[in-house]
Structures are given as C-alpha cells and as structure tokens.
Amino acid sequence: MCDAHLPDILKVEQESFFHPWTESMFREEMAGNFSVYRVAEADGKAVGYMGMWILADEGHITNVAVGKAYRRQGIGGALIDDFIALAIEKNLCLMTLEVRESNENAISLYAAKGFVPVGRRKKYYENTEDAILMTKFFDTEG
Numbered sequence: 001m002c003d004a005h006l007p008d009i010l011k012v013e014q015e016s017f018f019h020p021w022t023e024s025m026f027r028e029e030m031a032g033n034f035s036v037y038r039v040a041e042a043d044g045k046a047v048g049y050m051g052m053w054i055l056a057d058e059g060h061i062t063n064v065a066v067g068k069a070y071r072r073q074g075i076g077g078a079l080i081d082d083f084i085a086l087a088i089e090k091n092l093c094l095m096t097l098e099v100r101e102s103n104e105n106a107i108s109l110y111a112a113k114g115f116v117p118v119g120r121r122k123k124y125y126e127n128t129e130d131a132i133l134m135t136k137f138f139d140t141e142g
C-alpha cells in the first residue's frame, strides 16, 4: 500500500466498517516499523487491503476489507493467502486477529484459512459486542 492507493482504500474502508479508519490513521499505520500493508487491485484501482503487525515471531492482523462490489470473488481469501505466505517466509509461529462475534462472513473466511477460535474479549466493541480471537498456528519446529 502506498499514498496513491489511499483515495480508493478510504472508499473501501468507509463501506466496510462502522468506525472507518481515517487517512491519517492509514498513514500512521503505513509508516509503522512493524507493519505490512498490502492492497488488492482490480479494474485499475485498489479494491481491498490487509494489514498485519509483525511483533517478534507473531503476526497480528489489524484489518482486512474488500470493496462491496468486489466481495465473494476470492479477493479477501487471496489477501490472507498472501500474508500466510509472508508469515511462512518470516518463520512466524502464528497469525492472530480479533473479529466481531456477529461477523459471520469474516469468521467463515478465517476458518477456511486455518484460523481457529482461541478466546473471546468480552464487550470489546462499543462496550457491547464480544470479539472472538482467532489464531492460525504454524509448525516452526522443522
């Protein structure tokens, strides 16, 4: 992800989240020493993105979103696959994330990619909705 993607990414963000990140939040994230942000492009524009912090040997997924008109075409899955490949390349032992309990689409996508529920943060969102913690573990022994 680079500055030129931001106008498209802000549109994706606004149609994807109740509390969308602002341009300055994206700029701060992109500048972070431990963060990796990548976009998916289609029809000459950025139509989805994903971010992850790499902290020691763990990957913490910050966000994944795909524009409404481009959903259910495998783009979200392709973004996750790309980060899984990065995690393997960097020999991470796990990738982890939080997801709203009601977000069945995202939960089934993560489950299809090998993430398993490992915990719950009570009333994590707006002090009302629980977050489900989902983690994908890698075998780093061999």
Ligand SMILES: CC(C)(COP(=O)(O)OP(=O)(O)OC[C@H]1O[C@@H](n2cnc3c(N)ncnc32)[C@H](O)[C@@H]1OP(=O)(O)O)[C@@H](O)C(=O)NCCC(=O)NCCS
Residues within 6 Å of the ligand: 016, 017, 063, 064, 065, 066, 067, 070, 071, 072, 073, 074, 075, 076, 077, 078, 098, 099, 100, 103, 104, 105, 106, 108, 109, 110, 112
């Ligand atoms: C979650 C999200 C990123 C998925 O992106 P996507 O490009 O539509 O995902 P894919 O097309 O790769 O879907 C892969 C799998 O996820 C599951 N899935 C995705 N959307 C689904 C839906 N609407 N209903 C049921 N399952 C769904 C399915 O298992 C699907 O595989 P299938 O199409 O072979 O059945 C997208 O819906 C989105 O941006 N949502 C709003 C933002 C958000 O909630 N992000 C996650 C925050 S934790």
